[in-house]
Amino acid sequence: MTIPRTFFDIQNKARDVNRRTLLKGAAALAATGATMQAASAAAVAPLGQTGAPTTDTQPLPLGPLQGGRYPDSHLESMKKPKAPSFGPTGFPAFAGTMAVERVATGFRWAEGPVYFPAGRYVLFSDIPNNRIMRFCEDDGHLSVYRQPSMNSNGNTIDREGRLITCEHAGRRVTRTELDGSITVIADKYNGKRLNSPNDAVVASDGSIWFTDPIYGIGGYYEGIKAEPEQEKHNVYRVDPKSGDIKVVVDDFVEPNGIAFSPDEKKLYVIDTGFTDGPDNPSHIRVFDVDHAAGKLSNSKVFADMPKPSITDGVRTDTAGRVWLSVGWGDPNEDGVRCYTAEGDLLGKIHIPETVANLCFGGQQRNRLYICGSTSLYAVYTSAQGALKP
Ligand code: MG
Numbered sequence: 001m002t003i004p005r006t007f008f009d010i011q012n013k014a015r016d017v018n019r020r021t022l023l024k025g026a027a028a029l030a031a032t033g034a035t036m037q038a039a040s041a042a043a044v045a046p047l048g049q050t051g052a053p054t055t056d057t058q059p060l061p062l063g064p065l066q067g068g069r070y071p072d073s074h075l076e077s078m079k080k081p082k083a084p085s086f087g088p089t090g091f092p093a094f095a096g097t098m099a100v101e102r103v104a105t106g107f108r109w110a111e112g113p114v115y116f117p118a119g120r121y122v123l124f125s126d127i128p129n130n131r132i133m134r135f136c137e138d139d140g141h142l143s144v145y146r147q148p149s150m151n152s153n154g155n156t157i158d159r160e161g162r163l164i165t166c167e168h169a170g171r172r173v174t175r176t177e178l179d180g181s182i183t184v185i186a187d188k189y190n191g192k193r194l195n196s197p198n199d200a201v202v203a204s205d206g207s208i209w210f211t212d213p214i215y216g217i218g219g220y221y222e223g224i225k226a227e228p229e230q231e232k233h234n235v236y237r238v239d240p241k242s243g244d245i246k247v248v249v250d251d252f253v254e255p256n257g258i259a260f261s262p263d264e265k266k267l268y269v270i271d272t273g274f275t276d277g278p279d280n281p282s283h284i285r286v287f288d289v290d291h292a293a294g295k296l297s298n299s300k301v302f303a304d305m306p307k308p309s310i311t312d313g314v315r316t317d318t319a320g321r322v323w324l325s326v327g328w329g330d331p332n333e334d335g336v337r338c339y340t341a342e343g344d345l346l347g348k349i350h351i352p353e354t355v356a357n358l359c360f361g362g363q364q365r366n367r368l369y370i371c372g373s374t375s376l377y378a379v380y381t382s383a384q385g386a387l388k389p
Helices: 007-011 019-028 030-040
Strands: 075-077 101-105 110-116 121-126 131-136 142-146 152-157 163-167 172-176 182-186 200-202 208-211 235-238 245-249 255-260 266-271 283-290 295-304 314-316 322-326 335-339 345-350 357-361 367-372 375-380
Touching: 101 131, 110 163, 110 367, 110 375, 121 152, 121 357, 121 367, 152 200, 163 200, 182 208, 182 235, 200 255, 208 255, 245 295, 255 322, 266 314, 295 322, 295 335, 314 357, 322 357, 322 367, 335 367
Parallel strands: 110 152, 110 357, 255 314
Antiparallel strands: 075 345, 101 375, 110 121, 121 131, 131 142, 152 163, 163 172, 172 182, 200 208, 208 235, 235 245, 255 266, 266 283, 283 295, 314 322, 322 335, 335 345, 357 367, 367 375
C-alpha cells in the first residue's frame, strides 16, 4: 500500500504520517465505513472498490514547484506589459512571494475538493481508490476520511457546514450530517436512478444544484458499470423545503463542474461532452438564476477550452472572477485559468499534471487548493473564494 505523503513529511521527518497512522485511521473509520455500507446496502452491491492504491517507489517531490525562486514561473499573466514589470502584472494570484506548492501526493485521480473552515481541512475524492482524503492545512496531516466512498466525485459544503457528496457507485447525492450519519439527498428522478452525480453546489436558500453525466457508470474503474436510466444528462435542483428534485437544464452532453457567482445571480456549468466525441463542446456556460422559481435562463457560452483540453471544475471569487481547471490536452495548458466575470482571460496557473478541480480554502479563503491527478497542490492568491458556508 502506498502511503500518500505531504509537504510536511519532508519538512519534519518526525511527523507520523505513515503506514501505522493510516492503518490506525482506517480502523478508527470502521464505524463510518459501516454506516456507509448500511446506508448503501439496499441500493449498491458490490461497492465497486478498485482498492489497490498506486505502488509508486518515487513519489513526486513535495514543496514549492520551482525550487523557491520568486517570482514563481508557474503564475502567468495574460497582460504582457511593454516595459519591465514586477512579477506577472494584473494576475490576481500574485503578490511577490506566492508560489505553487505540491502539498500531498500518492493518489490515482484526485477530484472534488471542498474546504471546511471550522476544521481547517480540505476533503477531496480519490475516485478510483474509492476514498475521500482529508488534508489538514494547519499541520499538513493527511488521512483517509472515508473508505469506501462509493467512488465519490464532487464534494461541497452547505450553509450549515455539512458535507455534500456526489457518488458514482451510489448514483446519488448525499449529505453527511454533523453526527456523521449519511442522508440521501437525491438518487432518483421520475422514478428512475440518476446516472452518476458529478459535482454540486449549495445556494444560500439551501437548494442543492448538481450535475449528472454518465462518467461514473461507464465501467468499473471509477464506479460500477450500468446502463443509464435517465434519457438525458441533466442538471438538477433539489428544493430545500420539499426535497423535490427538478431538472433545470437538459441540453448538456456531459454536465460537470458547477458554481454560482458570488451574488448567486449567475450559475456556471461546465460541459465536458468533448470526451464523447470531437464535435462535442469543451466549454463552460453561464445562466441567469431565478432562485424563487428555481429556474435558469439566458444560456451563454462563457469560455471555450482549447481542445483537446477540457475544464472539469469551477469556482468563483468575491470579485466575480471565474477560476477553471484545465487538463487532458496540451501539457502547457494544464492547470487553472482565471477569467473576469465578463469572460476575459486574466491569467493561468501552470500545474505539471492534468487538473480536475479546485476550491478556495484557508482562514481568509485566499488559498487555492488544486486537485491535479495524483497530487494536491496549493497556492495563496490575492483573491478570496466566493462561497460562504
Ligand atoms: Mg467533475
